[in-house]
Amino acid sequence: MNTIIITGASSGIGREFAFALDHIMGAKIDEFWLIARRKDRLEELAATMHHDTRIFAMDVNDADAVESLTDELxxxxxxxCMLINAAGYGKIGSFSDNRLSDVEGMIRLNVEALSRMTKVILPFMVRGGRIIQMASSASFMPQTGFVVYAASKAYVRSFSLGLNEELTDRRITVTAVCPGPVDTEFFRIAEEHGSTLAIKKYFMTTPQKVVRKALADSYHRRAESVPTLSMRALQVLCKLLPHTFLLRLFRLFVR
Ligand SMILES: NC(=O)c1ccc[n+]([C@@H]2O[C@H](COP(=O)([O-])OP(=O)(O)OC[C@H]3O[C@@H](n4cnc5c(N)ncnc54)[C@H](OP(=O)(O)O)[C@@H]3O)[C@@H](O)[C@H]2O)c1
Structure with a gap:
Protein backbone atom coordinates (compact mmCIF):
# COMPACT_ATOMS: atom_id res chain seq x y z
CA MET A 1 0.00 0.00 0.00
CA ASN A 2 1.63 3.25 -1.19
CA THR A 3 0.85 6.14 1.10
CA ILE A 4 1.35 9.90 1.29
CA ILE A 5 1.30 11.32 4.83
CA ILE A 6 0.65 15.02 5.43
CA THR A 7 0.61 16.74 8.84
CA GLY A 8 -1.05 20.14 9.24
CA ALA A 9 -3.52 19.13 6.53
CA SER A 10 -6.53 20.96 7.98
CA SER A 11 -5.49 24.37 6.68
CA GLY A 12 -3.05 26.55 4.74
CA ILE A 13 0.01 24.97 3.17
CA GLY A 14 -0.60 21.39 4.36
CA ARG A 15 -4.13 21.46 2.95
CA GLU A 16 -2.82 22.83 -0.35
CA PHE A 17 -0.26 19.98 -0.55
CA ALA A 18 -3.13 17.50 -0.23
CA PHE A 19 -5.15 19.24 -2.98
CA ALA A 20 -2.21 19.50 -5.36
CA LEU A 21 -0.93 15.95 -4.86
CA ASP A 22 -4.43 14.51 -5.16
CA HIS A 23 -4.56 16.02 -8.66
CA ILE A 24 -0.99 15.19 -9.71
CA MET A 25 -0.67 11.65 -8.35
CA GLY A 26 -2.21 8.87 -10.37
CA ALA A 27 -2.80 5.24 -9.54
CA LYS A 28 0.67 4.87 -7.99
CA ILE A 29 -0.77 6.18 -4.71
CA ASP A 30 -3.20 3.98 -2.81
CA GLU A 31 -3.98 6.24 0.12
CA PHE A 32 -3.53 9.70 1.58
CA TRP A 33 -3.20 10.00 5.35
CA LEU A 34 -4.17 13.48 6.51
CA ILE A 35 -3.27 14.60 10.02
CA ALA A 36 -4.34 17.59 12.16
CA ARG A 37 -6.39 18.20 15.31
CA ARG A 38 -9.56 19.63 13.69
CA LYS A 39 -11.56 16.62 12.55
CA ASP A 40 -14.31 18.62 10.79
CA ARG A 41 -11.75 20.36 8.58
CA LEU A 42 -10.09 17.05 7.70
CA GLU A 43 -13.47 15.47 6.90
CA GLU A 44 -14.32 18.38 4.60
CA LEU A 45 -11.02 17.98 2.77
CA ALA A 46 -11.28 14.18 2.57
CA ALA A 47 -14.69 14.52 0.93
CA THR A 48 -13.10 16.43 -1.97
CA MET A 49 -10.22 13.96 -2.52
CA HIS A 50 -10.18 11.60 -5.51
CA HIS A 51 -7.80 9.12 -3.87
CA ASP A 52 -8.73 6.98 -0.87
CA THR A 53 -8.10 9.18 2.13
CA ARG A 54 -7.84 8.42 5.84
CA ILE A 55 -8.00 11.17 8.39
CA PHE A 56 -6.23 11.13 11.73
CA ALA A 57 -7.62 13.82 14.04
CA MET A 58 -4.75 13.92 16.50
CA ASP A 59 -2.17 16.14 18.11
CA VAL A 60 1.24 15.40 16.57
CA ASN A 61 2.80 16.27 19.94
CA ASP A 62 1.17 13.13 21.32
CA ALA A 63 3.88 10.45 21.08
CA ASP A 64 1.38 7.61 21.67
CA ALA A 65 -0.86 8.81 18.84
CA VAL A 66 2.16 9.02 16.52
CA GLU A 67 3.21 5.51 17.54
CA SER A 68 -0.25 4.20 16.71
CA LEU A 69 0.26 5.54 13.16
CA THR A 70 3.31 3.34 12.77
CA ASP A 71 1.43 0.34 14.24
CA GLU A 72 -1.19 0.93 11.56
CA LEU A 73 1.46 1.18 8.83
CA CYS A 81 6.26 7.48 -0.76
CA MET A 82 6.03 10.96 0.67
CA LEU A 83 5.96 12.52 4.13
CA ILE A 84 5.07 16.20 4.43
CA ASN A 85 5.53 17.84 7.82
CA ALA A 86 3.51 21.05 7.60
CA ALA A 87 2.13 21.24 11.17
CA GLY A 88 3.73 24.22 12.85
CA TYR A 89 3.02 27.58 14.44
CA GLY A 90 4.65 30.80 15.58
CA LYS A 91 3.77 33.56 18.06
CA ILE A 92 4.95 37.09 17.34
CA GLY A 93 6.17 39.23 20.26
CA SER A 94 9.30 39.73 22.30
CA PHE A 95 10.64 36.70 24.15
CA SER A 96 9.94 38.51 27.45
CA ASP A 97 6.30 38.95 26.48
CA ASN A 98 5.82 35.47 25.00
CA ARG A 99 3.91 33.09 27.25
CA LEU A 100 5.99 30.17 28.52
CA SER A 101 3.36 27.81 27.08
CA ASP A 102 4.00 29.30 23.61
CA VAL A 103 7.78 29.22 23.97
CA GLU A 104 7.58 25.53 24.86
CA GLY A 105 4.73 24.90 22.40
CA MET A 106 6.68 26.21 19.38
CA ILE A 107 9.71 24.09 20.27
CA ARG A 108 7.55 21.03 20.94
CA LEU A 109 5.62 21.25 17.65
CA ASN A 110 8.12 22.78 15.21
CA VAL A 111 11.16 20.87 16.47
CA GLU A 112 10.25 17.80 18.54
CA ALA A 113 7.08 16.64 16.80
CA LEU A 114 8.56 17.18 13.32
CA SER A 115 11.68 15.20 14.28
CA ARG A 116 9.66 12.42 15.91
CA MET A 117 7.34 12.09 12.91
CA THR A 118 10.33 11.92 10.55
CA LYS A 119 12.10 9.36 12.76
CA VAL A 120 9.15 6.96 13.09
CA ILE A 121 7.98 7.17 9.47
CA LEU A 122 11.46 6.84 7.93
CA PRO A 123 11.67 3.01 8.31
CA PHE A 124 8.50 2.75 6.20
CA MET A 125 9.74 5.00 3.41
CA VAL A 126 10.35 3.52 -0.02
CA ARG A 127 13.66 3.86 -1.86
CA GLY A 128 13.36 7.06 -3.90
CA GLY A 129 10.78 8.52 -1.49
CA ARG A 130 10.45 12.16 -0.57
CA ILE A 131 10.22 14.13 2.66
CA ILE A 132 9.11 17.76 2.62
CA GLN A 133 9.71 19.77 5.79
CA MET A 134 8.10 23.16 6.28
CA ALA A 135 10.92 25.41 7.45
CA SER A 136 10.68 29.16 6.72
CA SER A 137 12.72 32.12 5.52
CA ALA A 138 12.84 32.86 9.27
CA SER A 139 15.50 30.11 9.30
CA PHE A 140 17.97 32.27 7.35
CA MET A 141 18.94 34.45 10.34
CA PRO A 142 17.81 35.18 13.91
CA GLN A 143 14.77 37.45 14.19
CA THR A 144 13.82 39.88 16.95
CA GLY A 145 10.16 39.71 17.93
CA PHE A 146 10.06 36.12 16.65
CA VAL A 147 13.15 34.65 18.31
CA VAL A 148 11.88 31.20 19.26
CA TYR A 149 10.05 30.66 15.99
CA ALA A 150 13.10 31.69 13.92
CA ALA A 151 15.34 29.43 16.02
CA SER A 152 12.91 26.51 15.64
CA LYS A 153 12.87 26.95 11.87
CA ALA A 154 16.70 27.19 11.75
CA TYR A 155 16.61 23.75 13.39
CA VAL A 156 14.19 22.44 10.74
CA ARG A 157 16.35 23.72 7.90
CA SER A 158 19.62 22.42 9.38
CA PHE A 159 18.05 19.05 10.30
CA SER A 160 16.60 18.65 6.80
CA LEU A 161 19.77 19.57 4.89
CA GLY A 162 21.86 17.17 7.00
CA LEU A 163 19.31 14.35 6.79
CA ASN A 164 19.06 14.79 3.03
CA GLU A 165 22.77 14.00 2.73
CA GLU A 166 22.52 11.06 5.14
CA LEU A 167 19.75 9.49 3.08
CA THR A 168 21.41 9.67 -0.34
CA ASP A 169 22.13 5.91 -0.32
CA ARG A 170 18.41 5.22 0.06
CA ARG A 171 17.64 7.80 -2.66
CA ILE A 172 15.31 9.60 -0.24
CA THR A 173 15.22 13.36 -0.79
CA VAL A 174 14.52 15.73 2.08
CA THR A 175 13.49 19.22 0.96
CA ALA A 176 13.39 22.14 3.40
CA VAL A 177 10.75 24.63 2.24
CA CYS A 178 11.60 28.22 3.18
CA PRO A 179 8.86 30.67 2.22
CA GLY A 180 8.47 34.23 3.50
CA PRO A 181 4.98 35.29 4.65
CA VAL A 182 2.20 33.11 3.20
CA ASP A 183 -1.48 34.03 3.25
CA THR A 184 -2.88 31.36 5.60
CA GLU A 185 -4.39 31.09 9.09
CA PHE A 186 -0.80 31.19 10.39
CA PHE A 187 -1.03 34.96 11.03
CA ARG A 188 -4.34 34.69 12.90
CA ILE A 189 -2.49 32.59 15.47
CA ALA A 190 0.87 34.40 15.18
CA GLU A 191 -0.59 37.85 15.77
CA GLU A 192 -2.61 37.02 18.87
CA HIS A 193 -0.27 39.10 21.07
CA GLY A 194 1.57 41.31 18.55
CA SER A 195 1.45 42.38 14.94
CA THR A 196 3.66 41.48 12.01
CA LEU A 197 5.74 44.23 10.44
CA ALA A 198 3.69 45.80 7.64
CA ILE A 199 6.67 45.36 5.31
CA LYS A 200 6.49 41.57 5.77
CA LYS A 201 2.91 41.54 4.48
CA TYR A 202 4.11 43.36 1.37
CA PHE A 203 6.02 40.17 0.50
CA MET A 204 3.05 37.88 1.16
CA THR A 205 2.63 34.97 -1.23
CA THR A 206 -0.02 32.27 -1.65
CA PRO A 207 0.01 28.65 -0.40
CA GLN A 208 -0.53 27.57 -4.04
CA LYS A 209 2.73 29.18 -5.13
CA VAL A 210 4.66 27.73 -2.18
CA VAL A 211 3.34 24.22 -2.83
CA ARG A 212 3.89 24.35 -6.61
CA LYS A 213 7.55 25.32 -6.12
CA ALA A 214 8.09 22.86 -3.26
CA LEU A 215 6.76 19.94 -5.30
CA ALA A 216 8.87 20.92 -8.31
CA ASP A 217 12.00 21.20 -6.12
CA SER A 218 11.23 17.89 -4.41
CA TYR A 219 10.69 16.28 -7.82
CA HIS A 220 14.10 17.60 -8.96
CA ARG A 221 15.56 16.24 -5.70
CA ARG A 222 16.62 19.64 -4.39
CA ALA A 223 17.43 20.00 -0.70
CA GLU A 224 15.90 23.45 -0.41
CA SER A 225 12.92 25.30 -1.82
CA VAL A 226 12.62 29.09 -1.61
CA PRO A 227 9.45 30.08 -3.47
CA THR A 228 9.80 33.81 -4.12
CA LEU A 229 12.46 36.10 -5.56
CA SER A 230 12.31 38.43 -2.55
CA MET A 231 13.10 35.56 -0.15
CA ARG A 232 15.90 34.30 -2.41
CA ALA A 233 17.36 37.84 -2.24
CA LEU A 234 17.02 37.79 1.57
CA GLN A 235 18.81 34.45 1.68
CA VAL A 236 21.72 35.82 -0.35
CA LEU A 237 21.89 38.87 1.95
CA CYS A 238 21.96 36.58 5.00
CA LYS A 239 24.83 34.60 3.49
CA LEU A 240 26.86 37.70 2.61
CA LEU A 241 26.43 39.89 5.68
CA PRO A 242 27.05 39.11 9.37
CA HIS A 243 23.80 38.37 11.17
CA THR A 244 24.70 40.72 14.04
CA PHE A 245 24.95 43.57 11.52
CA LEU A 246 21.64 42.64 9.87
CA LEU A 247 19.88 42.38 13.24
CA ARG A 248 21.02 45.91 14.14
CA LEU A 249 20.05 47.21 10.70
CA PHE A 250 16.55 45.71 10.95
CA ARG A 251 16.17 47.12 14.50
CA LEU A 252 16.97 50.64 13.21
CA PHE A 253 14.60 50.13 10.31
CA VAL A 254 11.76 49.08 12.63
CA ARG A 255 12.23 52.22 14.73
N1 LIG B 1 2.10 31.15 6.68
C1 LIG B 1 3.35 31.59 6.70
O1 LIG B 1 3.61 32.79 6.58
C2 LIG B 1 4.48 30.61 6.80
C3 LIG B 1 5.75 31.02 6.36
C4 LIG B 1 6.82 30.16 6.46
C5 LIG B 1 6.63 28.89 6.98
N2 LIG B 1 5.40 28.51 7.43
C6 LIG B 1 5.28 27.17 8.03
O2 LIG B 1 4.44 26.40 7.19
C7 LIG B 1 3.76 25.42 7.97
C8 LIG B 1 2.27 25.48 7.66
O3 LIG B 1 1.79 26.76 8.10
P1 LIG B 1 0.48 27.42 7.48
O4 LIG B 1 0.86 28.74 7.00
O5 LIG B 1 -0.21 26.48 6.59
O6 LIG B 1 -0.34 27.64 8.84
P2 LIG B 1 -1.81 27.19 9.24
O7 LIG B 1 -2.78 27.52 8.17
O8 LIG B 1 -2.03 27.77 10.61
O9 LIG B 1 -1.69 25.59 9.34
C9 LIG B 1 -1.04 24.96 10.41
C10 LIG B 1 -1.47 23.51 10.41
O10 LIG B 1 -0.82 22.84 11.50
C11 LIG B 1 -1.79 22.07 12.21
N3 LIG B 1 -1.38 21.92 13.58
C12 LIG B 1 -1.04 22.89 14.46
N4 LIG B 1 -0.74 22.36 15.65
C13 LIG B 1 -0.89 21.01 15.52
C14 LIG B 1 -0.74 19.92 16.42
N5 LIG B 1 -0.35 20.10 17.67
N6 LIG B 1 -1.00 18.66 15.96
C15 LIG B 1 -1.40 18.48 14.67
N7 LIG B 1 -1.54 19.47 13.78
C16 LIG B 1 -1.30 20.72 14.22
C17 LIG B 1 -3.07 22.89 12.09
O11 LIG B 1 -4.21 22.07 12.22
P3 LIG B 1 -5.12 21.94 13.53
O12 LIG B 1 -5.22 23.31 14.15
O13 LIG B 1 -6.42 21.44 12.98
O14 LIG B 1 -4.42 20.95 14.39
C18 LIG B 1 -2.97 23.34 10.63
O15 LIG B 1 -3.44 22.34 9.78
C19 LIG B 1 4.12 25.71 9.42
O16 LIG B 1 5.17 24.85 9.80
C20 LIG B 1 4.62 27.14 9.39
O17 LIG B 1 5.55 27.39 10.41
C21 LIG B 1 4.33 29.33 7.34
Missing amino acids: ALRSGRV
Whole structure:
Protein backbone atom coordinates (compact mmCIF):
# COMPACT_ATOMS: atom_id res chain seq x y z
CA MET A 1 0.00 0.00 0.00
CA ASN A 2 1.63 3.25 -1.19
CA THR A 3 0.85 6.14 1.10
CA ILE A 4 1.35 9.90 1.29
CA ILE A 5 1.30 11.32 4.83
CA ILE A 6 0.65 15.02 5.43
CA THR A 7 0.61 16.74 8.84
CA GLY A 8 -1.05 20.14 9.24
CA ALA A 9 -3.52 19.13 6.53
CA SER A 10 -6.53 20.96 7.98
CA SER A 11 -5.49 24.37 6.68
CA GLY A 12 -3.05 26.55 4.74
CA ILE A 13 0.01 24.97 3.17
CA GLY A 14 -0.60 21.39 4.36
CA ARG A 15 -4.13 21.46 2.95
CA GLU A 16 -2.82 22.83 -0.35
CA PHE A 17 -0.26 19.98 -0.55
CA ALA A 18 -3.13 17.50 -0.23
CA PHE A 19 -5.15 19.24 -2.98
CA ALA A 20 -2.21 19.50 -5.36
CA LEU A 21 -0.93 15.95 -4.86
CA ASP A 22 -4.43 14.51 -5.16
CA HIS A 23 -4.56 16.02 -8.66
CA ILE A 24 -0.99 15.19 -9.71
CA MET A 25 -0.67 11.65 -8.35
CA GLY A 26 -2.21 8.87 -10.37
CA ALA A 27 -2.80 5.24 -9.54
CA LYS A 28 0.67 4.87 -7.99
CA ILE A 29 -0.77 6.18 -4.71
CA ASP A 30 -3.20 3.98 -2.81
CA GLU A 31 -3.98 6.24 0.12
CA PHE A 32 -3.53 9.70 1.58
CA TRP A 33 -3.20 10.00 5.35
CA LEU A 34 -4.17 13.48 6.51
CA ILE A 35 -3.27 14.60 10.02
CA ALA A 36 -4.34 17.59 12.16
CA ARG A 37 -6.39 18.20 15.31
CA ARG A 38 -9.56 19.63 13.69
CA LYS A 39 -11.56 16.62 12.55
CA ASP A 40 -14.31 18.62 10.79
CA ARG A 41 -11.75 20.36 8.58
CA LEU A 42 -10.09 17.05 7.70
CA GLU A 43 -13.47 15.47 6.90
CA GLU A 44 -14.32 18.38 4.60
CA LEU A 45 -11.02 17.98 2.77
CA ALA A 46 -11.28 14.18 2.57
CA ALA A 47 -14.69 14.52 0.93
CA THR A 48 -13.10 16.43 -1.97
CA MET A 49 -10.22 13.96 -2.52
CA HIS A 50 -10.18 11.60 -5.51
CA HIS A 51 -7.80 9.12 -3.87
CA ASP A 52 -8.73 6.98 -0.87
CA THR A 53 -8.10 9.18 2.13
CA ARG A 54 -7.84 8.42 5.84
CA ILE A 55 -8.00 11.17 8.39
CA PHE A 56 -6.23 11.13 11.73
CA ALA A 57 -7.62 13.82 14.04
CA MET A 58 -4.75 13.92 16.50
CA ASP A 59 -2.17 16.14 18.11
CA VAL A 60 1.24 15.40 16.57
CA ASN A 61 2.80 16.27 19.94
CA ASP A 62 1.17 13.13 21.32
CA ALA A 63 3.88 10.45 21.08
CA ASP A 64 1.38 7.61 21.67
CA ALA A 65 -0.86 8.81 18.84
CA VAL A 66 2.16 9.02 16.52
CA GLU A 67 3.21 5.51 17.54
CA SER A 68 -0.25 4.20 16.71
CA LEU A 69 0.26 5.54 13.16
CA THR A 70 3.31 3.34 12.77
CA ASP A 71 1.43 0.34 14.24
CA GLU A 72 -1.19 0.93 11.56
CA LEU A 73 1.46 1.18 8.83
CA ALA A 74 3.10 -2.06 10.00
CA LEU A 75 -0.26 -3.84 10.14
CA ARG A 76 -1.10 -2.88 6.55
CA SER A 77 2.43 -3.38 5.18
CA GLY A 78 2.36 0.33 4.43
CA ARG A 79 4.99 1.93 2.24
CA VAL A 80 5.35 5.68 2.49
CA CYS A 81 6.26 7.48 -0.76
CA MET A 82 6.03 10.96 0.67
CA LEU A 83 5.96 12.52 4.13
CA ILE A 84 5.07 16.20 4.43
CA ASN A 85 5.53 17.84 7.82
CA ALA A 86 3.51 21.05 7.60
CA ALA A 87 2.13 21.24 11.17
CA GLY A 88 3.73 24.22 12.85
CA TYR A 89 3.02 27.58 14.44
CA GLY A 90 4.65 30.80 15.58
CA LYS A 91 3.77 33.56 18.06
CA ILE A 92 4.95 37.09 17.34
CA GLY A 93 6.17 39.23 20.26
CA SER A 94 9.30 39.73 22.30
CA PHE A 95 10.64 36.70 24.15
CA SER A 96 9.94 38.51 27.45
CA ASP A 97 6.30 38.95 26.48
CA ASN A 98 5.82 35.47 25.00
CA ARG A 99 3.91 33.09 27.25
CA LEU A 100 5.99 30.17 28.52
CA SER A 101 3.36 27.81 27.08
CA ASP A 102 4.00 29.30 23.61
CA VAL A 103 7.78 29.22 23.97
CA GLU A 104 7.58 25.53 24.86
CA GLY A 105 4.73 24.90 22.40
CA MET A 106 6.68 26.21 19.38
CA ILE A 107 9.71 24.09 20.27
CA ARG A 108 7.55 21.03 20.94
CA LEU A 109 5.62 21.25 17.65
CA ASN A 110 8.12 22.78 15.21
CA VAL A 111 11.16 20.87 16.47
CA GLU A 112 10.25 17.80 18.54
CA ALA A 113 7.08 16.64 16.80
CA LEU A 114 8.56 17.18 13.32
CA SER A 115 11.68 15.20 14.28
CA ARG A 116 9.66 12.42 15.91
CA MET A 117 7.34 12.09 12.91
CA THR A 118 10.33 11.92 10.55
CA LYS A 119 12.10 9.36 12.76
CA VAL A 120 9.15 6.96 13.09
CA ILE A 121 7.98 7.17 9.47
CA LEU A 122 11.46 6.84 7.93
CA PRO A 123 11.67 3.01 8.31
CA PHE A 124 8.50 2.75 6.20
CA MET A 125 9.74 5.00 3.41
CA VAL A 126 10.35 3.52 -0.02
CA ARG A 127 13.66 3.86 -1.86
CA GLY A 128 13.36 7.06 -3.90
CA GLY A 129 10.78 8.52 -1.49
CA ARG A 130 10.45 12.16 -0.57
CA ILE A 131 10.22 14.13 2.66
CA ILE A 132 9.11 17.76 2.62
CA GLN A 133 9.71 19.77 5.79
CA MET A 134 8.10 23.16 6.28
CA ALA A 135 10.92 25.41 7.45
CA SER A 136 10.68 29.16 6.72
CA SER A 137 12.72 32.12 5.52
CA ALA A 138 12.84 32.86 9.27
CA SER A 139 15.50 30.11 9.30
CA PHE A 140 17.97 32.27 7.35
CA MET A 141 18.94 34.45 10.34
CA PRO A 142 17.81 35.18 13.91
CA GLN A 143 14.77 37.45 14.19
CA THR A 144 13.82 39.88 16.95
CA GLY A 145 10.16 39.71 17.93
CA PHE A 146 10.06 36.12 16.65
CA VAL A 147 13.15 34.65 18.31
CA VAL A 148 11.88 31.20 19.26
CA TYR A 149 10.05 30.66 15.99
CA ALA A 150 13.10 31.69 13.92
CA ALA A 151 15.34 29.43 16.02
CA SER A 152 12.91 26.51 15.64
CA LYS A 153 12.87 26.95 11.87
CA ALA A 154 16.70 27.19 11.75
CA TYR A 155 16.61 23.75 13.39
CA VAL A 156 14.19 22.44 10.74
CA ARG A 157 16.35 23.72 7.90
CA SER A 158 19.62 22.42 9.38
CA PHE A 159 18.05 19.05 10.30
CA SER A 160 16.60 18.65 6.80
CA LEU A 161 19.77 19.57 4.89
CA GLY A 162 21.86 17.17 7.00
CA LEU A 163 19.31 14.35 6.79
CA ASN A 164 19.06 14.79 3.03
CA GLU A 165 22.77 14.00 2.73
CA GLU A 166 22.52 11.06 5.14
CA LEU A 167 19.75 9.49 3.08
CA THR A 168 21.41 9.67 -0.34
CA ASP A 169 22.13 5.91 -0.32
CA ARG A 170 18.41 5.22 0.06
CA ARG A 171 17.64 7.80 -2.66
CA ILE A 172 15.31 9.60 -0.24
CA THR A 173 15.22 13.36 -0.79
CA VAL A 174 14.52 15.73 2.08
CA THR A 175 13.49 19.22 0.96
CA ALA A 176 13.39 22.14 3.40
CA VAL A 177 10.75 24.63 2.24
CA CYS A 178 11.60 28.22 3.18
CA PRO A 179 8.86 30.67 2.22
CA GLY A 180 8.47 34.23 3.50
CA PRO A 181 4.98 35.29 4.65
CA VAL A 182 2.20 33.11 3.20
CA ASP A 183 -1.48 34.03 3.25
CA THR A 184 -2.88 31.36 5.60
CA GLU A 185 -4.39 31.09 9.09
CA PHE A 186 -0.80 31.19 10.39
CA PHE A 187 -1.03 34.96 11.03
CA ARG A 188 -4.34 34.69 12.90
CA ILE A 189 -2.49 32.59 15.47
CA ALA A 190 0.87 34.40 15.18
CA GLU A 191 -0.59 37.85 15.77
CA GLU A 192 -2.61 37.02 18.87
CA HIS A 193 -0.27 39.10 21.07
CA GLY A 194 1.57 41.31 18.55
CA SER A 195 1.45 42.38 14.94
CA THR A 196 3.66 41.48 12.01
CA LEU A 197 5.74 44.23 10.44
CA ALA A 198 3.69 45.80 7.64
CA ILE A 199 6.67 45.36 5.31
CA LYS A 200 6.49 41.57 5.77
CA LYS A 201 2.91 41.54 4.48
CA TYR A 202 4.11 43.36 1.37
CA PHE A 203 6.02 40.17 0.50
CA MET A 204 3.05 37.88 1.16
CA THR A 205 2.63 34.97 -1.23
CA THR A 206 -0.02 32.27 -1.65
CA PRO A 207 0.01 28.65 -0.40
CA GLN A 208 -0.53 27.57 -4.04
CA LYS A 209 2.73 29.18 -5.13
CA VAL A 210 4.66 27.73 -2.18
CA VAL A 211 3.34 24.22 -2.83
CA ARG A 212 3.89 24.35 -6.61
CA LYS A 213 7.55 25.32 -6.12
CA ALA A 214 8.09 22.86 -3.26
CA LEU A 215 6.76 19.94 -5.30
CA ALA A 216 8.87 20.92 -8.31
CA ASP A 217 12.00 21.20 -6.12
CA SER A 218 11.23 17.89 -4.41
CA TYR A 219 10.69 16.28 -7.82
CA HIS A 220 14.10 17.60 -8.96
CA ARG A 221 15.56 16.24 -5.70
CA ARG A 222 16.62 19.64 -4.39
CA ALA A 223 17.43 20.00 -0.70
CA GLU A 224 15.90 23.45 -0.41
CA SER A 225 12.92 25.30 -1.82
CA VAL A 226 12.62 29.09 -1.61
CA PRO A 227 9.45 30.08 -3.47
CA THR A 228 9.80 33.81 -4.12
CA LEU A 229 12.46 36.10 -5.56
CA SER A 230 12.31 38.43 -2.55
CA MET A 231 13.10 35.56 -0.15
CA ARG A 232 15.90 34.30 -2.41
CA ALA A 233 17.36 37.84 -2.24
CA LEU A 234 17.02 37.79 1.57
CA GLN A 235 18.81 34.45 1.68
CA VAL A 236 21.72 35.82 -0.35
CA LEU A 237 21.89 38.87 1.95
CA CYS A 238 21.96 36.58 5.00
CA LYS A 239 24.83 34.60 3.49
CA LEU A 240 26.86 37.70 2.61
CA LEU A 241 26.43 39.89 5.68
CA PRO A 242 27.05 39.11 9.37
CA HIS A 243 23.80 38.37 11.17
CA THR A 244 24.70 40.72 14.04
CA PHE A 245 24.95 43.57 11.52
CA LEU A 246 21.64 42.64 9.87
CA LEU A 247 19.88 42.38 13.24
CA ARG A 248 21.02 45.91 14.14
CA LEU A 249 20.05 47.21 10.70
CA PHE A 250 16.55 45.71 10.95
CA ARG A 251 16.17 47.12 14.50
CA LEU A 252 16.97 50.64 13.21
CA PHE A 253 14.60 50.13 10.31
CA VAL A 254 11.76 49.08 12.63
CA ARG A 255 12.23 52.22 14.73
N1 LIG B 1 2.10 31.15 6.68
C1 LIG B 1 3.35 31.59 6.70
O1 LIG B 1 3.61 32.79 6.58
C2 LIG B 1 4.48 30.61 6.80
C3 LIG B 1 5.75 31.02 6.36
C4 LIG B 1 6.82 30.16 6.46
C5 LIG B 1 6.63 28.89 6.98
N2 LIG B 1 5.40 28.51 7.43
C6 LIG B 1 5.28 27.17 8.03
O2 LIG B 1 4.44 26.40 7.19
C7 LIG B 1 3.76 25.42 7.97
C8 LIG B 1 2.27 25.48 7.66
O3 LIG B 1 1.79 26.76 8.10
P1 LIG B 1 0.48 27.42 7.48
O4 LIG B 1 0.86 28.74 7.00
O5 LIG B 1 -0.21 26.48 6.59
O6 LIG B 1 -0.34 27.64 8.84
P2 LIG B 1 -1.81 27.19 9.24
O7 LIG B 1 -2.78 27.52 8.17
O8 LIG B 1 -2.03 27.77 10.61
O9 LIG B 1 -1.69 25.59 9.34
C9 LIG B 1 -1.04 24.96 10.41
C10 LIG B 1 -1.47 23.51 10.41
O10 LIG B 1 -0.82 22.84 11.50
C11 LIG B 1 -1.79 22.07 12.21
N3 LIG B 1 -1.38 21.92 13.58
C12 LIG B 1 -1.04 22.89 14.46
N4 LIG B 1 -0.74 22.36 15.65
C13 LIG B 1 -0.89 21.01 15.52
C14 LIG B 1 -0.74 19.92 16.42
N5 LIG B 1 -0.35 20.10 17.67
N6 LIG B 1 -1.00 18.66 15.96
C15 LIG B 1 -1.40 18.48 14.67
N7 LIG B 1 -1.54 19.47 13.78
C16 LIG B 1 -1.30 20.72 14.22
C17 LIG B 1 -3.07 22.89 12.09
O11 LIG B 1 -4.21 22.07 12.22
P3 LIG B 1 -5.12 21.94 13.53
O12 LIG B 1 -5.22 23.31 14.15
O13 LIG B 1 -6.42 21.44 12.98
O14 LIG B 1 -4.42 20.95 14.39
C18 LIG B 1 -2.97 23.34 10.63
O15 LIG B 1 -3.44 22.34 9.78
C19 LIG B 1 4.12 25.71 9.42
O16 LIG B 1 5.17 24.85 9.80
C20 LIG B 1 4.62 27.14 9.39
O17 LIG B 1 5.55 27.39 10.41
C21 LIG B 1 4.33 29.33 7.34
